[in-house]
Amino acid sequence: MTDTTTHAAGPAEHTVFMSRPVLHYTANSTWLNDPNGLVFYQGVYHLFYQNNPFDNVWGNMSWGHATSEDLLHWNEHPVAIACDDREDVFSGSIVVDEGNTTGFGTPENPALVAIYTSAFKEGSGLEGTQAQSLAFSTDAGMTWQxxxxxxxxxxxxxxxxxxxxxxxEDSSASFWVMVAVEAQHQQVVLYRSADLKEWEYLSTFGPANATDGEWECPDLFPLPVDGSPDHVKWVLVVNINPGAVAGGSGGQYFVGHFDGVQFTADSDSLVEDGNTNLRQCLWLDWGRDYYAAVSFSNVPGNRGIMIGWMNNWDYANSLPTSPWRSSMSLAREVELATIGGLPRLVQRPVLPADVGPTIHTIDNQEIRDSTVELPQADPASVLRVDSVQVIDAEILPGTAGTTTLSLFGAPGGDAAMLLSFEAATSQLTLDRRNSGNTAFHEKFASAESAPVTLEDGVLKLRVIVDHGSVEVFAQGGKVVLTDLVFPASGNLRTQLSVEGGMATVRKLTVAAVS
Structure with a gap:
């Protein structure tokens, strides 16, 4: 099987705009879900993922594989770790065994070691159980044993x-730590090992905060607060399905301390037991379609980079795409920043350093109870089959009651994806209820909202509009919303509307990225 570049767009099909995403990874002709084994090695980012090699719905779980040098353009490779008659290969991670602790490689050529969940099948002798297993590669991740x-x-x-x-590693010890879940007990369980083969139990965290669904795909990593190496906190990510803030699947996180044995969440990361208000929990994303997010290992400079599955288990198997089904989010660089006196995650999409070319610009324009077309050129030039639209805006809502970006709008019609800021409630809402094809599943039509605090009266937005998705990064990435969308073919109109007063667009640019 030869490598296949899988981000290229395809033609529109029927009445729904079905072009393949440009910058969001999709498998060429099969199903994918959770990102697995994210690792940077020898100048290459490796994205492994849950994959059905034989169909475009969930099943036959194996690890698919793609690589990239820039986190934007991906090449698909043959299935890396395949299911067999004994096990399905569920989610996990990859480490670079620099010290050759496993003996799978050599000090000169360390092995990449995958730690994955074996979901044992009938006749395996362990049927009905899930346990952790190893696979290794000595050729930079291209073949696995x-x-x-x-x-x-x-x-x-x-x-x-x-x-x-x-x-x-600390001043006295160095060892491997495994963070896994007892999914139906809403618990994160931690183990340690010297060689990745023999494991010793350390501790348990949870249940805590959102607990109405299964806990899955945990992650634990340190980050400096405000870039200070003298102030480091640990972030524990726990994905949950169902029971997320927008419904169905989502990712929550905790900020705290890890001492090599126990993760302890800061009290301000915890919602009172027995009275959990989901909107008081800490969420990676307030939209419907960001799940199973995990970070890359071995990244130079210890940068925090995450990718999530851009989907929701409520309707994942029903998405109206073919032959592929499902995609990954854009990679996001994550940092801890002091927000309201507390350390909180900030996420920024990985995009080309020079986003462009710019199609349209607004500078210091006042808008009162009216609508502005964005851009005023031919709408077909905004979202060609080979490009992504990036909107950057700084808006002072002023006296306006509602300020709305209309995306994927119908020519001369009302159908559109709406991104609205309501001044009275300080809520940013992404509404896809009238965005195109929502009838393929009863739970797809939805509107998601998140609390947004204006900074010096300014609403800052970075909106990435790819074929089939919208990712919104508000206030420099302090608040994020991600939703899938399936507009009708030709629905490419973009507008900015102001209602109930006057708003000032300090700056707004529309750019095309390919």
Missing amino acids: KYAGNPVLNRGSAHFRDPKVFRY
């Missing part, structure tokens, strides 16, 4: 899965 001693960690549980492994 399962370890003969699998599984390496078995709790006898039916829902013990999704190991994220990293190297922990």
